[in-house]
Amino acid sequence: xxxxxxxxxxxxxxxxxxxxxxxxxxxxxxxxxxxxxxxxxxxxxxxxxxxxxxxxxxxxxxxxxxxxxxxxxxxxxxxxxxxxxxxxxxxxxxxxxxxxxxxxxxxxxxxxxxxxxxxxxxxxxxxxxxxxxxxxxxxxxxxxxxx
Amino acid sequence: xxxxxxxxxxxxxxxxxxxxxxxxxxxxxxxxxxxxxxxxxxxxxxxxxxxxxxxxxxxxxxxxxxxxxxxxxxxxxxxxxxxxxxxxxxxxxxxxxxxxxxxxxxxxxxxxxxxxxxxxxxxxxxxxxxxxxxxxxxxxxxxxxxxxxxxxxxxxxxxxxxxxxxxxxxxxxxxxxxxxxxxxxxxxxx
Numbered sequence: 001x002x003x004x005x006x007x008x009x010x011x012x013x014x015x016x017x018x019x020x021x022x023x024x025x026x027x028x029x030x031x032x033x034x035x036x037x038x039x040x041x042x043x044x045x046x047x048x049x050x051x052x053x054x055x056x057x058x059x060x061x062x063x064x065x066x067x068x069x070x071x072x073x074x075x076x077x078x079x080x081x082x083x084x085x086x087x088x089x090x091x092x093x094x095x096x097x098x099x100x101x102x103x104x105x106x107x108x109x110x111x112x113x114x115x116x117x118x119x120x121x122x123x124x125x126x127x128x129x130x131x132x133x134x135x136x137x138x139x140x141x142x143x144x145x146x147x
Numbered sequence: 148x149x150x151x152x153x154x155x156x157x158x159x160x161x162x163x164x165x166x167x168x169x170x171x172x173x174x175x176x177x178x179x180x181x182x183x184x185x186x187x188x189x190x191x192x193x194x195x196x197x198x199x200x201x202x203x204x205x206x207x208x209x210x211x212x213x214x215x216x217x218x219x220x221x222x223x224x225x226x227x228x229x230x231x232x233x234x235x236x237x238x239x240x241x242x243x244x245x246x247x248x249x250x251x252x253x254x255x256x257x258x259x260x261x262x263x264x265x266x267x268x269x270x271x272x273x274x275x276x277x278x279x280x281x282x283x284x285x286x287x288x289x290x291x292x293x294x295x296x297x298x299x300x301x302x303x304x305x306x307x308x309x310x311x312x313x314x315x316x317x318x319x320x321x322x323x324x325x326x327x328x329x330x331x332x333x334x335x336x337x
Contacts, residue, residue, distance in 0.1 A: 102323070105319075106316050106319060106320055107316065109306060109312070109315050109316045109319040110312035110313055110315060110316035111312055112312075114307075117306065117307060117315060118303070118306075118307050120319070121303055121306045121307070121315075121318075121319035121322065122303070124319050124320065124322075124323045125299065125303075125319075125322060125323040125326045127323075128323040128324070128326060128327050129323075129326055129327060129330060132327060132330060132331075138247075138251075138324065138327035138328055138330075138331055139251075139324065139327070140250075140251035140254045140255065140321075140324050141254075141258075141317075141320045141321070141324060142320055142323040142324055142327065143316075143319075143320050143323065144316070144317070144320045147254075147258065147320075
């Protein structure tokens with residue numbers, strides 16, 4: 001018979017971890033907004049836009065659920081790092097969104113343990129892979145700006 | 148103070164500010180500073196006779212549990228480097244696809260090596276992979292892609308186990324890179 005010993009309460013991240021997860025959630029809110037713009041330009045026929053948007057909504061919802069009541073809310077709007085006037089720029093924005101999210105998740109990995117860290121590490125990989133679907137080249141240290 | 152722009156203006160609320168805030172963390176240590184633990188008085192014995200390495204490693208691991216994780220992580224990278232080198236040696240025409248990946252893993256090995264606390268023994272260098280029967284270039288690339296994906300999974304495990312947040316961050320990034328190279332090599336195999 002196996003008894004589960006809750007050595008690490010997974011549902012109750014400590015204050016530092018919560019703060020890290022809040023930063024990830026803030027980044028996801030921004031990414032979801034950004035992909036709204038990307039999708040607006042590329043249209044619903046762009047599978048990459050649709051699936052990327054859905055992936056970030058999924059992460060946003062997962063983080064929101066983990067954080068519970070005081071999960072950080074989305075801003076009404078965000079200024080984008082570039083003007084999206086055509087498909088080329090829309091794809092560039094998508095690459096930028098993924099690179100920024102990758103950096104945020106890398107930092108979240110460093111500030112968390114246990115399940116929260118695993119979530120962040122997986123999200124980092126997902127961002128790195130999604131960035132490639134938008135034309136980013138693979139790189140030795142995704143998410144680490146100093147390397 | 149600048150006037151508050153209307154909220155309907157997308158430029159009003161800066162997404163940049165949000166992401167910047169998310170990144171406004173204590174500055175992460177640069178590569179060379181990313182050791183597993185802080186500076187430590189290295190009072191352990193310095194004898195590194197062949198068979199005592201294990202004991203020395205164990206001692207280092209007792210002091211810093213991440214040394215064991217580091218050893219495993221380095222071994223995974225070394226295995227990839229060896230496999231990639233062998234593949235190019237056997238099939239020089241693969242250099243175009245393989246060399247950038249090889250270069251990245253050498254960087255990984257270098258940065259991981261710099262993370263090693265002084266005084267802990269290095270990992271024995273990775274054993275050469277068993278020689279394989281010659282296969283076509285696509286099969287070789289497919290095998291290399293599989294190795295990248297497996298390495299990514301291993302490094303994700305290491306990420307979860309690492310005590311040091313800095314170290315975990317580095318490992319997670321390496322895992323993400325391996326996932327990327329797995330895709331690149333997998334596409335080249337088709």
